[in-house]
Amino acid sequence: MTSVYTVVIAGASSGFGAALAHDLAAAGHQVVAGARRPRPDAPRMRYVPVDLTDSEATHHFAQAAIEHLGRVDGLVYCAADPGAVQRAWQLDADAFARVLDVSLLGFVRLAGHLVPHMQQAGGGSIITVGSQAARTPVDLLAAYGAAKAALEHYSRCLAEELSGTGIRVNTIGIAAETELAATHRTAKAALRGRPSPHPPLPDVAESLPLARWLLSDQARHVTGQSIEANRP
Numbered sequence: 618m619t620s621v622y623t624v625v626i627a628g629a630s631s632g633f634g635a636a637l638a639h640d641l642a643a644a645g646h647q648v649v650a651g652a653r654r655p656r657p658d659a660p661r662m663r664y665v666p667v668d669l670t671d672s673e674a675t676h677h678f679a680q681a682a683i684e685h686l687g688r689v690d691g692l693v694y695c696a697a698d699p700g701a702v703q704r705a706w707q708l709d710a711d712a713f714a715r716v717l718d719v720s721l722l723g724f725v726r727l728a729g730h731l732v733p734h735m736q737q738a739g740g741g742s743i744i745t746v747g748s749q750a751a752r753t754p755v756d757l758l759a760a761y762g763a764a765k766a767a768l769e770h771y772s773r774c775l776a777e778e779l780s781g782t783g784i785r786v787n788t789i790g791i792a793a794e795t796e797l798a799a800t801h802r803t804a805k806a807a808l809r810g811r812p813s814p815h816p817p818l819p820d821v822a823e824s825l826p827l828a829r830w831l832l833s834d835q836a837r838h839v840t841g842q843s844i845e846a847n848r849p
């Protein structure tokens with residue numbers, strides 16, 4: 618990958634995805650960002666609204682990104698559904714399915730369009746945003762953790778199957794004060810009937826350097842890994 622690169626960020630209307638999109642664009646890289654809520658374009662950042670649970674809309678988003686960027690060097694998948702916060706045995710299957718649809722299948726849909734393009738271009742860096750909840754049970758987040766475990770495993774399979782193609786696939790975990798973190802905290806407090814005992818999470822800026830590095834040439838030998846961006 619050259620020192621200026623082109624990156625698609627999915628799930629970029631708020632939180633980590635929005636912060637990374639603005640950070641990369643400010644550093645001179647070309648970005649196409651998307652999520653359901655509309656957001657304005659910025660210098661070197663084209664925003665394309667997309668619902669990643671909709672196959673046709675996701676296809677359109679991928680096409681728009683390829684047309685705008687010409688070549689896609691990086692793909693960062695940040696989208697996640699904050700719902701289905703519940704006792705594991707009381708989970709509503711439809712709410713669980715929505716979490717899987719956004720956090721796992723949205724990435725499967727998008728990868729289906731962008732990986733062939735990256736293969737043709739001879740390489741690229743893919744980052745999925747996972748969670749510690751994929752490996753450690755977190756109270757009331759069974760659906761979220763299961764979706765992240767599936768995303769992490771799928772990412773490793775992708776890395777393995779793409780080894781030798783120049784396409785790297787890694788999963789990062791973050792810990793940041795975002796809308797998703799606040800939604801989880803509020804839902805947990807409502808279920809427990811008491812506020813969260815945990816202090817606020819770090820600023821999202823602390824999670825950006827790892828993603829920046831994995832997108833860069835410096836990480837060209839790193840694939841199939843799961844790495845925490847900061848102490849959870």
Ligand SMILES: NC(=O)c1ccc[n+]([C@@H]2O[C@H](COP(=O)([O-])OP(=O)(O)OC[C@H]3O[C@@H](n4cnc5c(N)ncnc54)[C@H](OP(=O)(O)O)[C@@H]3O)[C@@H](O)[C@H]2O)c1
Pocket residue numbers: 627628629630631632633634651652653654655667668669670694695696697698719746747748749790791792793794795796797798818
């Ligand atoms: N914050 C943390 O401490 C933490 C810890 C571990 C992992 N993570 C992960 O970090 C990633 C970013 O989350 P965040 O913390 O930055 O929270 P966030 O601000 O809530 O970001 C989630 C993003 O996903 C998008 N999204 C949700 N459903 C979508 C859909 N159907 N189609 C397209 N986009 C959709 C949201 O945008 P719209 O609503 O506009 O669609 C939003 O841009 C997530 O994968 C999350 O699981 C966060």
